[in-house]
Amino acid sequence: GAGVSQSPSNKVTEKGKDVELRCDPISGHTALYWYRQRLGQGLEFLIYFQGNSAPDKSGLPSDRFSAERTGESVSTLTIQRTQQEDSAVYLCASSWESLRAYEQYFGPGTRLTVT
Amino acid sequence: QQQVKQSPxxxxxxxxGIPIINCAYENTAFDYFPWYQxxxxxxxALLIAIRPDVSExxxxxFTISFNKSAKQFSLHIMDSQPGDSATYFCASSSGGSNYKLTFGKGTLLTVNP
Known part of the structure; x- marks a missing residue:
């Protein structure tokens, strides 16, 4: 079956511009997660959704970052007024439910470069 | 604060050969320890995972060894193959916040032919 998909795969943007990153989870997965992976670093938790609500947004680095999920499916991570330190790979993952968070299936990521 | 330290x-x-990758954690509430490739x-991609009620x-x-008293766990890859060349991440989570995986910084493994 189809795995987690993310788009775009690569995004180059100028400092100060807004960007939107999209995640399509595996069909039927109710939990969805966003992570950030900086070069040479581990994955950094950003936010998780259970259905369309986000019980934990504690990992979002600043108020320039926001995310939403609609229809218990697609999620969008938005970064406003991008900064060079936002350059990273943004990974999305999904799982059947948050209680089985360890069975997270990851997408290929979106590589964001802020120039 | 880095809660999971991974080496090398x-x-x-x-x-x-048998590469061994080690991780140490600080949070005693962690009760789930997966490895990702x-x-x-x-x-x-999830490779293997362990809970603290077993030691191996x-x-x-792929084998995980777990030492609860030392708060350490490790990944062993037997009879490693060039196709195993990848970056390996350990992670941890606690039952109360099972969704929030805390990852190590990763180990880049190269298996030469």
Whole structure:
């Protein structure tokens, strides 16, 4: 079956511009997660959704970052007024439910470069 | 604050060797310890995981060893193959916040033919 998909795969943007990153989870997965992976670093938790609500947004680095999920499916991570330190790979993952968070299936990521 | 420390950063072994990757955690509430494998350009994939009620778990050529008192766990890859060359991440989570995986910084493994 189809795995987690993310788009775009690569995004180059100028400092100060807004960007939107999209995640399509595996069909039927109710939990969805966003992570950030900086070069040479581990994955950094950003936010998780259970259905369309986000019980934990504690990992979002600043108020320039926001995310939403609609229809218990697609999620969008938005970064406003991008900064060079936002350059990273943004990974999305999904799982059947948050209680089985360890069975997270990851997408290929979106590589964001802020120039 | 880094809650999961992973070592080494990189590792090179010959085919057939047994690379060992180590992780140490600080949060005693952690009760789930997965390992992820990531190939270039791909997202991480769950490889194997352990809970603290056992000291060892094997799946194929991959083994996790867990030492609760030392708050350490490690991944062993038996009879390593060039196809095992990837970045490996350990992670931890606690039952109360099971969704929030805390990852180590990763180990780049190269298995030479």
């Amino acid at each position: 950063q990189s590792l090179i072994v010959q085919k057939g 990531q190939f270039p350009g791909k997202g991480p 778990k094997k799946e194929g050529r």
